[in-house]
Amino acid sequence: AQSVSQHNHHVILSEAASLELGCNYSYGGTVNLFWYVQYPGQHLQLLLKYFSGDPLVKGIKGFEAEFIKSKFSFNLRKPSVQWSDTAEYFCAAGSSASKIIFGSGTRLSIRP
């Protein structure tokens, strides 16, 4: 069955700390992978996406993610977080022939 798992429900960090949010997927066929961010009171917006090619993907606002096919993982990273990164982060998987599946989300709180 298709699924996306995010292991961390709530992460609390201080400003300037490094961030890594885990995401594992189970999805048949050629998979496209995404990270979305939802700032308080807003809708989901795309942070970055992986379709093919270089497994290290760079997105907006200094975020990056690495696709590791052997581990079925697509973890999100940022070397130094800011207070403005406080948000909820969703990992998702999809393909050209099927619907997109979202993980349950990780709430990130940044202490100033």
Add this chain to the structure above:
Amino acid sequence: DAGITQSPRHKVTETGTPVTLRCHQTENHRYMYWYRQDPGHGLRLIHYSYGVKDTDKGEVSDGYSVSRSKTEDFLLTLESATSSQTSVYFCAISASGGPGSNTEAFFGQGTRLTVV
């Protein structure tokens, strides 16, 4: 931003009344989705559509029905609203196509529904 509009944006309704939320897209995307978002539960898929008149249930479909009579419109109906359906509802769209197609999902602004 992708052309996706939800209406209404806010609604207060009474228990037992039917409610319909509308999602309208101008992108001609194949897939359309309805999610609800509640604190501590993330996004939960209610129903989705993979074409005109083609719909399927998500994980929390009880008490909800959908219809898609045109590519651009996907309606979500709460047949008899209950307080447990108080939530924020998001519509999303995504495309399909051959390998390499951009299957990114785009989200509407959300509808805040309160059932009193």
